[in-house]
Amino acid sequence: MKLQTTIFALLITLISWGQSLQPTDSTALLKVHVESTDGYPAPGQYITFTNPETKKELFGTSNDTGYFELLIPQGITYDMVVAGFKGEENRREITMPAPGGPYAMDLTVTTESAMTLDITFKTNSAELNPNSYAEIDKLYDWMLSKNNVRVEIAGHTDSDGSDASNLKLSQARAESVLKYLLGKNVSANRIVAKGYGESKPITSNDTPEGKAKNRRTEVRILAQ
Numbered sequence: 001m002k003l004q005t006t007i008f009a010l011l012i013t014l015i016s017w018g019q020s021l022q023p024t025d026s027t028a029l030l031k032v033h034v035e036s037t038d039g040y041p042a043p044g045q046y047i048t049f050t051n052p053e054t055k056k057e058l059f060g061t062s063n064d065t066g067y068f069e070l071l072i073p074q075g076i077t078y079d080m081v082v083a084g085f086k087g088e089e090n091r092r093e094i095t096m097p098a099p100g101g102p103y104a105m106d107l108t109v110t111t112e113s114a115m116t117l118d119i120t121f122k123t124n125s126a127e128l129n130p131n132s133y134a135e136i137d138k139l140y141d142w143m144l145s146k147n148n149v150r151v152e153i154a155g156h157t158d159s160d161g162s163d164a165s166n167l168k169l170s171q172a173r174a175e176s177v178l179k180y181l182l183g184k185n186v187s188a189n190r191i192v193a194k195g196y197g198e199s200k201p202i203t204s205n206d207t208p209e210g211k212a213k214n215r216r217t218e219v220r221i222l223a224q
Helices: 130-145 163-183 208-214
Strands: 004-011 027-035 046-050 057-061 067-073 077-082 091-095 103-110 115-117 151-156 191-195 216-221
Touching: 027 046, 046 067, 057 067, 115 130, 130 163, 151 163, 163 191, 163 216
Parallel strands: 027 103, 151 191
Antiparallel strands: 004 103, 027 067, 046 057, 046 077, 077 091, 115 216, 151 216
């Protein structure tokens, strides 16, 4: 996943906020806008800000417009991470201005909107291949550590076959992953399965390599 950040600060002298949160003399209002790499709002992105000294963690999840806001102490350099079950590969340092009055901070984060599970199924089947379980277990372990997170398991196919059969197969494959996680006692209200069939290709279906990339199962965090 790719990540770029842009940040700037505004010193607020007269406060007339439309936001639900209000900055203070010691905490800044951080307004986070999350975009996909193709420039669209990226909902459901779980972003953490960790104080490296105290290890205290603040977090937010982008809504359907790719936005969230939080109050964050001033004068600290935070480790910012776009969280994912495969680790903290998207780490950046974000330095908050020194205390000096109410501040509003705008932060734009560009990232991929979903993570692809490294899993496979038997041909034309929703039965998981045995080597797929280790990857789903990584997702399970991550969900245990982030017990406020909800996820969508999204199934996708290539363009071979009819639209209807591809939609049915992708739904069944997503549900196979869901059932495995439910069997490990993940709460049913924390996970949904949705098949998209061939409607959301990430590359051309004109080559075997392209078809292989389009036959995928993704996970994305749902906006809270």
